Amino acid sequence: MNDTPNDKPGPWRVMVAGAGAIGCLLAARLAAAGHAVDLLARGRGAQALREHGITLHDLDGTWRVTAGHHSAGLRVLHTPLSAAPEGGPPDLLLLCSKSQDLLALAEAVAPAIGPHTLVLPLVNGVPFWFFHGQGGRFDGRAVQAVDPGGRLLRLLPLPQLLGAVVFITAECTSPGQVQARNPHLLMLGEPAGGLSPRLARVAAMLEAAGIATRPLERIRDKLWTKLVANLTSNPLSVVTRTTLHTIYSDPVLLDTVRAVMHEALLVAAAHGARLEIDPIEFVQLGAAMGAVRTSMLQDFERGRPLELAAIGEAVVELAGLYQLPMPATRTLLSQAAWHAQRRLADAA
Template sequence: MNTSPMRICIAGAGAIGCTLAARLAASGQAVNVLARGTTLASIQRDGIQLSDLDGEHRVRVNASDDPRAFGEQDLVLLCTKAPALAQLLPQIQPLIGADTVVVPVINGVPWWYFHGQEGRFSGQRVKAVDPQGLLTDALDLRHVLGCVVFITAHCPTPGVALANNPHLMIFGEPDNRLSQRLERVRALMESAGIEARATDRIRDNLWTKIIANITSNPLSVITGATLEQLYSLPELRALVSASLHETLLTAAAHGARVSIDPQTFLELGAGMGPVRTSMLQDYDKGRPLELAAIGDAVLELAEHMAIAMPITRNLIALARFRGDQARH
């Protein structure tokens, strides 16, 4: 396996991007960060600061808004919101060489979901997240390594990230092979102090995160509730449970094995504490909501299997209404 230093670029300097950049740079890696605007200016001036369970990390990185400044990379981590991918993927072409590994660190159903799968949906695209095929056309899917990230973080100011829960990342090839590049990326993240796992069933873990997102994010926008409130208050927990069971049925229909039982899922959610979901944070700031990837795409996969998701569908509709109202 190749053990030479990796050329690493993090595209997107939000909470997750800054967390990963700080951990990787603190472990001795030379990190490039693709950012823009006030965030870019802040990182160029002050570097990146991360406060997590291991303490305070202050690092310097090479930051630019022009990917040509970095050249071809070995590893590109896409740390943006799903709606930004259509604009981002064409921009990162200067970073992509013949063997570049691209890891989308995004929420919801990824556009590559059916890539590498056998069966009747093989090669199809998820229309909710890639309606015109722009994502599929912009990046050869052989570069993609699947990822599920369990990191809760937020940026109180640009270039500064707070992450007060353990970091976990799970990686897997879309075709479920246990490849050398999979192990190399896993080992890299582990060396940066992040719990990192490799799996030959990445979609199982995807569905675990999809369930966490779809049962919490839309309802948090509707109610303003934290994770602790969503998963523990009886009047909210009932809605969460209904959506949870609808999504579990859809996951099972697509062949996924979710290892966490519903009761444990609710307990884990409540144990996250007074955390505001990423979608609620976006709502508060008047930003677009990730409802296509987190919500609509799940409904689309349910429709493939003729599964009705009435509770979840209504929660998504209400969250979309709230989001639209806040932006107009």
């Protein structure tokens, strides 16, 4: 298990690959905390970030970070990289993208990864590393829905990988302009399980920057909790064009929510997850989120590809390994895909 060299007090070198809402939010908080942050962006987005920096509005106030050449602060770099950035490889690489874009992003930043760079993918859904370090008869298997042919497993240095479950909601109103109306929370863990010094150091660094971070001994347990939440809400939000409050409170929609939830919980149990989900409380908490539009609904409204593979198809793939039928989930995913295809056809 490789460890980060940054085990001493002082600024970290952090690379944030992906300048969407989550990437800009993390880059702003880390740069404001005094770390040397390289934010990777493309095209006109990179130019806008260089000129105007990042403005983040969150529950702690407004954070404005300007870009420049730094020993600490924010620097904006273009992707793809042809070599490690000036100053050497980062201590920590944050991969912030939609799951379907992760391979291209990983290929674009691969030259920056050094022998001690910790790699932390921050993506929704079933992660490509799901079977890495797990043990058992599926150990080392690729999840084909999110990593066809296991290309990510071969590209990224698995001994330097940490797992994450992201509980951050944010939205970009324009390049570098970010709104976040809920607390920032990350759950981190070693794919092989247990607590490690490097896990504790990364968590402490993020926590000090204002990102509530919890190191977990069993990262997949919390991952399944998030998967159940995503699977019951994201595709249904596309089909119904409505918010979390309506999804989890409307009696008609609750029939679908409960059917999908029960199927997902069975798959989680088959894969050894220890979940503490009270189905009644789960629905109540979902409704209490209020008039929140899911990230998938936002993507749908903007004509962007949907994360159906990571959030839905991968769960169905995991169910198939234990021959578990998922009729309600399959139907919901097919309906969401139909709406996405219809929108593309209408736009064309």
